[in-house]
Amino acid sequence: MVREFGWKVGGKQGEGIDSTGEIYAIALHRMGYYVFSYRHFMSLIKGGHTNYKIRVADRLIRHHGDDVHVLIAFDQTTIDYNWNDMVDGGVVIFDASAFTATKPSERNVHLFGVPLTDIAKEAGGPIMKNMVAIGVTAAINQFSPDDFIPVVRDKFGRKGQAVVDSNMEALRRGYAYFLEHYNVFFPAPAKPTAPAPDHLYISGNQAVAFGALAGGCRLLAAYPITPATEIMYWVLQYFPKYGGVVIQAEDEIAAVNMAIGANYAGVRAMTSTSGPGFSLMMEALGLAGMSETPLVIVDVQRSGPSTGLPTKTEQSDLNEAVFGTHGEIPRIVLTPRTVEECFLYTAEAFNLAERYQCPVIVLSDLFMGMSFHSVDQLPVSNVSIDRGKLISDEDLARLGRWEYQRYDHTVPDGISPRALPGQRNGRHVALGNEHNGVGIEVEDLETRVNQMAKRARKLLHFNHWSGVTVDGPDRASLALIGFGSTWGVLEEAREVLANEGIEVKHIHFSRVLPFPAEAFRAAMDGVEKGLVVELNSTGQLRHLIQQFAGYHERMDSCLKFNGDPISLREILTRAREVFPTGVLN
Amino acid sequence: MPTLQDFQTERATWCPGCGDFGVLNAMQKAVINLGIEPDDIVVVSGIGCSGKMAQHFGAYGLHSLHGRSLPTAQAVKLANRKLTVFAAGGDGDGFGIGMGHFIHAIRRNIDITYIVMDNHIYGLTTGQASPTSDEGAKTKTSPYGTVEAPIAPLQLALAQNCGFVAQGFSGNIKQLTTLIEKAVLHKGFSFVNVFSPCVTFNKVNTYEFYKSHLVNLDEDPSYDPHDRVQALRRVAEAGNVVVGLIYEDPHRQSFEESLHGYPETPMVHNDLSLGEADYETILASFR
Ligand SMILES: Cc1ncc(C[n+]2csc(CCOP(=O)(O)OP(=O)(O)O)c2C)c(N)n1
Ligand code: SF4
Numbered sequence: 098m099v100r101e102f103g104w105k106v107g108g109k110q111g112e113g114i115d116s117t118g119e120i121y122a123i124a125l126h127r128m129g130y131y132v133f134s135y136r137h138f139m140s141l142i143k144g145g146h147t148n149y150k151i152r153v154a155d156r157l158i159r160h161h162g163d164d165v166h167v168l169i170a171f172d173q174t175t176i177d178y179n180w181n182d183m184v185d186g187g188v189v190i191f192d193a194s195a196f197t198a199t200k201p202s203e204r205n206v207h208l209f210g211v212p213l214t215d216i217a218k219e220a221g222g223p224i225m226k227n228m229v230a231i232g233v234t235a236a237i238n239q240f241s242p243d244d245f246i247p248v249v250r251d252k253f254g255r256k257g258q259a260v261v262d263s264n265m266e267a268l269r270r271g272y273a274y275f276l277e278h279y280n281v282f283f284p285a286p287a288k289p290t291a292p293a294p295d296h297l298y299i300s301g302n303q304a305v306a307f308g309a310l311a312g313g314c315r316l317l318a319a320y321p322i323t324p325a326t327e328i329m330y331w332v333l334q335y336f337p338k339y340g341g342v343v344i345q346a347e348d349e350i351a352a353v354n355m356a357i358g359a360n361y362a363g364v365r366a367m368t369s370t371s372g373p374g375f376s377l378m379m380e381a382l383g384l385a386g387m388s389e390t391p392l393v394i395v396d397v398q399r400s401g402p403s404t405g406l407p408t409k410t411e412q413s414d415l416n417e418a419v420f421g422t423h424g425e426i427p428r429i430v431l432t433p434r435t436v437e438e439c440f441l442y443t444a445e446a447f448n449l450a451e452r453y454q455c456p457v458i459v460l461s462d463l464f465m466g467m468s469f470h471s472v473d474q475l476p477v478s479n480v481s482i483d484r485g486k487l488i489s490d491e492d493l494a495r496l497g498r499w500e501y502q503r504y505d506h507t508v509p510d511g512i513s514p515r516a517l518p519g520q521r522n523g524r525h526v527a528l529g530n531e532h533n534g535v536g537i538e539v540e541d542l543e544t545r546v547n548q549m550a551k552r553a554r555k556l557l558h559f560n561h562w563s564g565v566t567v568d569g570p571d572r573a574s575l576a577l578i579g580f581g582s583t584w585g586v587l588e589e590a591r592e593v594l595a596n597e598g599i600e601v602k603h604i605h606f607s608r609v610l611p612f613p614a615e616a617f618r619a620a621m622d623g624v625e626k627g628l629v630v631e632l633n634s635t636g637q638l639r640h641l642i643q644q645f646a647g648y649h650e651r652m653d654s655c656l657k658f659n660g661d662p663i664s665l666r667e668i669l670t671r672a673r674e675v676f677p678t679g680v681l682n
Numbered sequence: 683m684p685t686l687q688d689f690q691t692e693r694a695t696w697c698p699g700c701g702d703f704g705v706l707n708a709m710q711k712a713v714i715n716l717g718i719e720p721d722d723i724v725v726v727s728g729i730g731c732s733g734k735m736a737q738h739f740g741a742y743g744l745h746s747l748h749g750r751s752l753p754t755a756q757a758v759k760l761a762n763r764k765l766t767v768f769a770a771g772g773d774g775d776g777f778g779i780g781m782g783h784f785i786h787a788i789r790r791n792i793d794i795t796y797i798v799m800d801n802h803i804y805g806l807t808t809g810q811a812s813p814t815s816d817e818g819a820k821t822k823t824s825p826y827g828t829v830e831a832p833i834a835p836l837q838l839a840l841a842q843n844c845g846f847v848a849q850g851f852s853g854n855i856k857q858l859t860t861l862i863e864k865a866v867l868h869k870g871f872s873f874v875n876v877f878s879p880c881v882t883f884n885k886v887n888t889y890e891f892y893k894s895h896l897v898n899l900d901e902d903p904s905y906d907p908h909d910r911v912q913a914l915r916r917v918a919e920a921g922n923v924v925v926g927l928i929y930e931d932p933h934r935q936s937f938e939e940s941l942h943g944y945p946e947t948p949m950v951h952n953d954l955s956l957g958e959a960d961y962e963t964i965l966a967s968f969r
């Protein structure tokens with residue numbers, strides 16, 4: 098029984114590849130399928146190879162999958178580039194109006210030429226070649242053209258009924274052409290028997306942005322950078338409706354300092370960025386830590402170092418998030434595993450930032466942020482707002498002038514209540530210099546040590562959730578270990594290995610700071626070999642684990658840093674090398 | 683009504699005679715004259731001797747990073763539009779490391795007042811050349827005299843069409859107080875550059891120097907502070923050694939007045955929770 102298939106469209110950047118993929122994906126999502134889409138693109142506007150991969154399944158999926166069953170190619174590069182991902186018996190539809198396709202190697206993969214551009218011209222214009230292509234694959238997947246009417250209407254309705262009609266006409270012609278000339282099919286899987294009729298199609302970036310709004314964030318200051326800019330776009334649509342503000346700052350230094358200023362004045366604020374911008378924020382991160390000002394930074398990681406691969410994914414800012422900035426500050430680093438967690442953790446980040454009066458970093462990445470995922474629901478009912486310790490006007494009124502100690506180091510949990518500008522009797526200075534209780538800089542030895550201890554104490558009893566999830570059998574001698582966005586593909590790897598009779602559990606970090614050492618040690622009970630899978634070249638998570646929890650001799654690495662997300666196959670290959678399966682079976 | 687008493691903090695740590703005392707004095711007098719309570723004021727400062735202003739002023743303070751007072755102060759103001767917000771710092775802070783923010787703050791035109799204590803030297807780091815050091819100035823980092831042309835802060839601000847530009851002198855607190863009052867009353871970004879001598883590390887740009895060289899435009903009846911081109915010319919002719927209200931455009935719309943959706947009531951009082959209907963609408967957009 099077919100349970101899923103992989104579909105991809107590729108061509109030059111600027112040819113409408115994205116919108117082709119988007120229309121197909123949303124149409125299938127609305128039919129009730131679960132869809133996962135991954136966009137491959139380059140850091141240029143016209144030319145270069147781009148593709149849009151869609152995996153369609155009858156169940157919730159967390160990864161775009163390794164296989165391609167149907168490929169639409171607008172150029173030969175697309176065929177060459179994706180040839181190895183084609184399944185045996187797969188179908189390549191190429192634009193016969195534009196070029197004559199050749200097979201890069203002899204394989205059982207069908208090449209079908211369809212004059213996509215010519216058909217589009219007949220239907221009304223060459224730019225509709227994408228709709229013709231959708232019609233062709235609708236035929237291959239044995240859908241009805243009518244299934245696409247709602248999406249086409251949504252997409253083009255604003256331009257008028259004539260545009261909707263001609264796009265549907267292009268789609269129908271592609272559909273008819275294929276049926277007339279070819280008869281190779283990839284029937285779509287049966288629709289899920291219990292589809293959530295209201296399931297959502299959402300990207301990690303959108304989930305983060307929505308989470309911010311839900312979490313009470315009302316000011317975003319940011320500087321455009323791939324792959325984080327979409328957070329700005331989403332927030333721009335919604336913040337003004339809720340009395341919020343979005344500022345396009347002059348650079349990331351300004352952005353993060355704006356977020357600090359707004360938080361100081363009592364408005365929940367954040368900045369969103371990617372690696373290069375995150376690096377520019379390091380000094381301000383320290384200011385937030387030292388001045389005990391709440392701050393939320395979302396870092397949608399991309400391939401570094403420096404400008405790196407601006408449109409490719411990586412998990413290599415982990416060290417920077419955990420250790421970045423000079424000196425030592427308390428901080429929280431969240432690594433959401435799913436879009437649902439992107440939403441919930443971003444919302445919760447604002448509670449944590451205000452409760453602990455310290456920076457909270459949400460680490461997403463390009464793969465998580467820019468991929469679209471079908472999910473059943475977002476955990477909206479789990480969102481709550483807790484402003485942390487704020488001193489009341491009444492308490493301030495009881496104090497004399499200058500008696501309020503913003504940085505009272507004697508509070509047992511280290512968290513001294515904040516006063517907000519405008520409150521009577523609450524005057525103090527928030528500052529990055531070492532300071533006394535009212536925020537005057539002092540350099541005496543005792544104050545320094547007391548204030549350092551106060552700040553460090555704040556996170557000692559952090560226990561909001563474990564920060565580590567364990568999937569699979571309680572007792573297993575092997576473990577796959579990861580953090581953040583790789584949870585989905587690691588779960589699939591675990592299932593495959595389990596089906597092969599390999600007892601393996603999957604330990605995953607959804608938070609790395611405060612490091613959940615205890616929960617991790619509990620998860621590691623009985624594990625003899627852990628394979629730490631991460632998208633960087635030096636094994637940053639593995640080193641973090643070793644530093645905070647030990648297990649030096651029991652850890653091995655599966656690393657990937659070529660810019661593409663890690664595939665199921667790559668994990669399995671490495672797992673079979675590392676795990677002593679022969680002995681176990 | 684607030685009095686000077688209400689602002690009193692510990693004695694400031696500047697060198698005796700430092701120009702920054704005069705700036706502190708004038709700022710405090712200005713807000714007292716305007717009847718603004720210290721609890722409704724935030725002074726955001728950068729780093730430098732001048733950066734101590736946040737601590738010495740006696741209101742709410744945010745002593746931010748070197749060069750970053752402006753972005754921080756702008757967001758404080760957006761968060762609570764009822765507050766009177768100052769950004770304050772030195773010439774190194776504002777025209778060296780923080781220069782980018784200066785131009786953008788002018789463009790953005792958020793209703794804050796930016797005070798620069800311009801002593802033509804890096805004070806706190808003990809006497810290096812600054813972006814406003816005169817050409818040829820001998821400092822610790824320019825033993826043979828600086829070879830870089832100094833920044834022209836007023837002309838930059840005027841060229842960028844800053845809605846309020848003034849220059850004062852720590853040795854004339856009365857005039858400086860008036861200029862700061864006007865700057866605070868101006869709706870939108872206001873810039874007051876102050877010659878604030880560093881008595882310890884700058885033996886050239888001294889009180890005496892300014893007293894004998896400054897041209898006071900406030901005393902020139904022919905000077906029209908609403909004429910931007912004339913302002914540019916007069917400042918250039920005087921080699922920047924002028925004081926007074928240089929330029930004001932009272933009609934420019936501030937960021938707050940122009941921004942779509944920016945609330946009338948201070949954002950800090952926003953209700954943060956989303957209702958069920960809000961969630962439903964947003965979730966529907968993902969279906
Ligand atoms: C990022 C950074 N670089 C350098 C410094 C060191 N530093 C502190 S104050 C200062 C310059 C001070 O000169 P200015 O801004 O003119 O202020 P003044 O002390 O003269 O009032 C420098 C370079 C710093 N604090 N931070
Ligand atoms: S070093 Fe110069 S600027 Fe600094 S306090 Fe002394 S006189 Fe003022």
